Amino acid sequence: MVNTEKPIIYLDHAATSWPKPPEVTDAVIQAMLNDAANPGRGSHAMAVRASRILFDTRKHLAKLFNIKNPNDIAFTSNTTMSLNMAIKGYLKPGDHIITTSVEHNSVRRPLYYLEQTIGIEVTYLESDEQGSLDIDEVSKAIRPQTTLIVVNHSSNLLGTIMPVAAIAELTKKHGIKLLVDAAQSAGILPIDVKAMGIDMLAFPGHKGLLGPQGTGGLYIDPELQLAPLLHGGTGSQSEAREQPLVRPDRYEAGTQNTPGIAGLKAGVQYVLNETVQKIHTKEWALSQRLMEGLKLINEVKLLGPELGEQRTGIVAFNVDGVDPSELSFILDQHYHIAVRAGFHCTPLAHACAGTTETGAIRASVGVYTTDKEVDALSAAIKEIAKQYKA
Numbered sequence: 148m149v150n151t152e153k154p155i156i157y158l159d160h161a162a163t164s165w166p167k168p169p170e171v172t173d174a175v176i177q178a179m180l181n182d183a184a185n186p187g188r189g190s191h192a193m194a195v196r197a198s199r200i201l202f203d204t205r206k207h208l209a210k211l212f213n214i215k216n217p218n219d220i221a222f223t224s225n226t227t228m229s230l231n232m233a234i235k236g237y238l239k240p241g242d243h244i245i246t247t248s249v250e251h252n253s254v255r256r257p258l259y260y261l262e263q264t265i266g267i268e269v270t271y272l273e274s275d276e277q278g279s280l281d282i283d284e285v286s287k288a289i290r291p292q293t294t295l296i297v298v299n300h301s302s303n304l305l306g307t308i309m310p311v312a313a314i315a316e317l318t319k320k321h322g323i324k325l326l327v328d329a330a331q332s333a334g335i336l337p338i339d340v341k342a343m344g345i346d347m348l349a350f351p352g353h354k355g356l357l358g359p360q361g362t363g364g365l366y367i368d369p370e371l372q373l374a375p376l377l378h379g380g381t382g383s384q385s386e387a388r389e390q391p392l393v394r395p396d397r398y399e400a401g402t403q404n405t406p407g408i409a410g411l412k413a414g415v416q417y418v419l420n421e422t423v424q425k426i427h428t429k430e431w432a433l434s435q436r437l438m439e440g441l442k443l444i445n446e447v448k449l450l451g452p453e454l455g456e457q458r459t460g461i462v463a464f465n466v467d468g469v470d471p472s473e474l475s476f477i478l479d480q481h482y483h484i485a486v487r488a489g490f491h492c493t494p495l496a497h498a499c500a501g502t503t504e505t506g507a508i509r510a511s512v513g514v515y516t517t518d519k520e521v522d523a524l525s526a527a528i529k530e531i532a533k534q535y536k537a
């Protein structure tokens with residue numbers, strides 16, 4: 148039977164990238180067919196091959212992020228797990244933490260949980276309407292009890308790029324650790340943990356790194372020791388009651404997602420081959436093209452950095468008189484365009500943008516997005532706005 152449905156225009160890459168490079172799908176399938184044994188839990192050939200997949204993927208990630216020792220990367224199921232590992236594994240009662248008003252709930256909720264349970268104190272720095280942060284405000288917020296600064300590299304609503312290196316200068320000066328949420332930047336913006344002064348880097352495998360869902364990781368500086376989030380089997384030191392101290396075993400209890408990590412390896416290799424700079428240049432150009440098209444529509448209000456300023460490939464906006472959820476439904480059902488509507492798990496950022504009451508539409512581009520596709524969104528929004536105005 149021939150599929151006559153109009154092809155989807157996928158503009159929701161900030162949630163998860165799609166489609167994946169063919170080599171990612173092939174790597175997952177090959178791992179399932181040939182290497183699906185339990186890594187680190189046996190000496191037979193298939194288990195050794197499974198272990199090699201994990202090690203090779205760590206090496207690729209280490210190259211991408213300029214990490215000296217690949218074993219300082221712990222695999223997780225997503226950025227949320229990575230952030231929970233870092234936050235709950237590092238903080239202690241009485242600690243003071245600085246973060247921003249444009250953080251994802253993956254930061255806000257673990258911090259709130261620790262506020263309620265062990266008595267940490269959190270300062271949320273206000274960003275402006277575009278999501279930008281005043282570095283002087285970061286400096287003023289530091290106290291003797293400050294142990295950690297948590298910041299996203301790029302806002303998942305506004306696309307704003309945070310001054311991570313400048314923040315790191317403050318953390319090094321005051322002996323504070325820096326945790327960076329790279330959910331919207333890994334594989335899209337250059338990340339060098341050494342040059343940027345990053346102590347912990349939480350990243351997803353399924354977004355800019357183009358891997359499957361259910362993959363992610365946390366880089367932990369070798370000088371840092373975190374309390375493990377999970378305790379259990381590691382395939383090493385099985386006779387001990389305590390979790391092993393050796394990395395990455397200390398942070399990787401349980402069977403790893405070998406097929407997913409095989410796909411992640413292929414995705415990271417794709418990014419390395421294309422280069423992050425080339426990917427960012429393309430996605431920035433697409434975001435600018437989309438903004439230029441939307442700015443021609445009087446009913447549209449764009450969020451985030453102004454046209455011409457640096458951002459990731461995220462363009463959030465609202466249309467006067469149209470509920471964002473309804474607009475998203477129309478785009479999906481009548482134009483076959485996939486975007487995301489709502490509050491994007493970041494209510495604090497919506498407060499900064501002034502969209503707490505409405506939420507917003509978020510379009511986000513990826514490595515395979517074309518000029519034609521972003522133009523199709525602009526044209527659809529123009530038609531819809533005209534219909535509602537009439």
